[in-house]
Amino acid sequence: MTKRRSESLRDTLEECIAVGEFVPGHHLDETELATRFGVSRTPIREALIQLASEGLVEIRPRRGAVVAEIGPARLVEMFEVMAELEAMCARLAARRMSDTEHAALTAAHLACEDSCQARDPDAYYLRNEHFHSLIYAGSHNQFLAEEAQRLHRRLRPYRRLQLRVRDRVATSFGEHEAIVAALRAGEADRSARLARDHVLVQGQRFADLIASLSLLQETA
CATH class of the missing domain: 1.10.10.10 (Winged helix-like DNA-binding domain superfamily/Winged helix DNA-binding domain)
Structure with a gap:
């Protein structure tokens, strides 16, 4: 008990x-x-x-x-690893997902769309987590799925924080759309590339994340 x-x-x-x-x-x-x-x-x-x-x-x-507090450099390193894990999951999922799993992923994607249209980043964040977990499971590699889920959980506060950046929810949903299409088409390499790019923090997204971290520290 x-x-x-x-x-x-x-x-x-x-x-x-x-x-x-x-x-x-x-x-x-x-x-x-x-x-x-x-x-x-x-x-x-x-x-x-x-x-x-x-x-x-x-x-x-x-x-x-x-x-725990994570410095910007360490955070970027973690996102780099997360991006590779996501890519590996997507590559395998493109080859291994069943029709039933594709249907579940599509349903999760449509649920994300509802939150996107409602401009509700918190609801989108929760549905986004479910969307990604279905891709991990769809890899049919339990060890990989567990490792991806573990790092995903570690990055949860920061992945959620990103969604508060202006237009990020709409951009994220558009990226999901492309990932779903590639997975359904069985395009392993394209699925991996799209999944990796979806998670990588670089360029403007890096600047936005650092700015968000500064705001978060001010409220601590």
């Missing part, structure tokens, strides 16, 4: 980090969190240890747990 509770709390705290409620550098006080969620400090401590193993939280001497 305690293990299930700590895992549930881990998911809740991870979501708070992903949506920006707990920003990088935020101190995660065990007593305050225990009071907030109506539990003892033990499952809170276990949840924080789990988040630390994922890289989302740092446990520092005399300060306790804080939301």
